[in-house]
Amino acid sequence: MPAMLLAQAKGPAAANKQLFDRTVDELNFRTMETVYDKSFTRRKFPVTLRTAKARREFTDFNGRDDLQKLFQNYNGVSERYKARFGKGRTDLVEFEKQLNATLVDKNFEFFIRVLPRDERVALIRSLQRIIRQGAAQFNASEDPVAEDLAADGAAVPPADVDAPAATAAATEDPSPQPEASLTTTTVTSSNRLSPRSLDVPVRHDWVDYLTxxxxxxxxxxxxxxxxxxxxxxxxxxxxxxxELDNQQPAPRPRSRALPEDRYEDDEAN
Structure with a gap:
């Protein structure tokens, strides 16, 4: 019995779970490495910090307690990403879905906000390549195939089409009164279509008087x-x-007389 349990634990499902955890560790390492290298120009994030335990013990932040606290908090939050896979569906679709969900997580977006936009885009693309590499190593031998899903659908017994009819017949009133229903409908319709009697006075409210x-x-x-x-x-x-017409001055007449000839006087002088 223990040997059988050990063999089941080392089956495709367990291997896929370990692959998921390793991929999450790689995503977290690449993310922290990019943010750390951007924060310090002369320091590099150690390549040995590929596990959450190793990153938890890392304290070389050049006296920046705020940055160290940010890394420690994200290290704890990102470690919980591993719990998203392994329970419930464990096929390849769920594997890729949960890994891609880490790239749109609000904690991930908050952690990389210090990066410029082009560097954030480059980081996300590199992380997507890591996810595709992990999906290529996924063991899909236990994933359900289309034939199995079709067989499961065919195994479902068809619905009993006679059951609703029998139920309706059982609950039907044994003494229906169609004539009374018809009479009621006719009276209601006639009441709706009949015009208002002229003897009834028209009522006006305050809106009518205000208008x-x-x-x-x-x-x-x-x-x-x-x-x-x-x-x-x-x-x-x-x-x-x-008044404007009266205030306009009369036009001055133009003089048509020519100036006198003074040449003789000038010669006499």
């Missing part, structure tokens, strides 16, 4: 403008035009 008051006020204001304001304005404009 009538506003309409009357607008009419009176229009009459006041036509009969009082416009004639007065026209009379003022006419008077102003007459």
């Amino acid at each position: 009538l008051l506003l309409a009357g006020t607008s009419t009176l204001l229009l009459l006041f403008l036509i009969t009082s304001v416009l004639p007065d304005l026209r009379a003022r404009l006419d008077g102003l035009a007459d």
